[in-house]
Amino acid sequence: KNIVILISGGGSNMAAIVRAARREQWQERFGARVAAVISNRADAGGLVFAREQGIAAEVVDHKRHDSREAFEAELAEAIDRHRPALVVLAGFMRILTPGFVARYAGRLLNIHPSLLPAFPGLHTHQRALDAGCQVAGATVHQVTAELDHGPILEQAVVPVLPGDTAQTLATRVLTQEHLIYPRAIASLLQSA
Numbered sequence: 311k312n313i314v315i316l317i318s319g320g321g322s323n324m325a326a327i328v329r330a331a332r333r334e335q336w337q338e339r340f341g342a343r344v345a346a347v348i349s350n351r352a353d354a355g356g357l358v359f360a361r362e363q364g365i366a367a368e369v370v371d372h373k374r375h376d377s378r379e380a381f382e383a384e385l386a387e388a389i390d391r392h393r394p395a396l397v398v399l400a401g402f403m404r405i406l407t408p409g410f411v412a413r414y415a416g417r418l419l420n421i422h423p424s425l426l427p428a429f430p431g432l433h434t435h436q437r438a439l440d441a442g443c444q445v446a447g448a449t450v451h452q453v454t455a456e457l458d459h460g461p462i463l464e465q466a467v468v469p470v471l472p473g474d475t476a477q478t479l480a481t482r483v484l485t486q487e488h489l490i491y492p493r494a495i496a497s498l499l500q501s502a
């Protein structure tokens with residue numbers, strides 16, 4: 311079972327998944343492996359990590375397409391070359407059309423840095439602070455046509471602490487993301 315991970319930047323969630331796959335022996339236990347990392351940005355730091363791990367690291371640059379559909383057609387082609395059982399969005403910052411989501415229905419995951427359904431969209435940590443939230447967190451969910459919604463697989467809660475800024479809260483949440491994403495994928499692989 312091939313896993314393809316889509317990134318746009320540093321790829322710390324992708325790296326956590328790659329490390330978990332090795333540490334927890336997903337290949338031996340589930341016949342699963344991270345087959346490729348694909349980024350929509352050529353300058354994504356996560357591509358360097360993937361290459362160092364000997365994982366196919368590819369770029370499908372959204373700026374080279376004049377329509378969302380054309381970009382997604384090339385992205386789908388790159389993904390499908392690896393015949394993925396699972397497509398994992400990890401810090402992937404492009405909104406996907408319902409047509410693309412439908413193509414991968416049931417095998418498309420995302421991680422969002424809030425306790426969905428609270429705070430879909432961007433700037434989740436600042437919005438949680440502005441709202442006076444006393445807890446925050448992250449959510450792993452199945453991707454559906456509606457942005458940042460879909461069946462929830464895992465969540466993690468962190469406290470909001472006095473003096474927190476969006477950055478200090480983001481750092482605390484990201485640490486939890488690195489735990490719940492591999493956990494969510496492993497439990498999907500286990501039940502497959």
Ligand code: GRF
Pocket residue numbers: 317318319320321322323324400401402421422423480484487
């Ligand atoms: C982070 O804000 C994380 O909360 C969200 O995507 C951003 C980058 O994550 N999931 P990553 O380091 O590229 O995985």
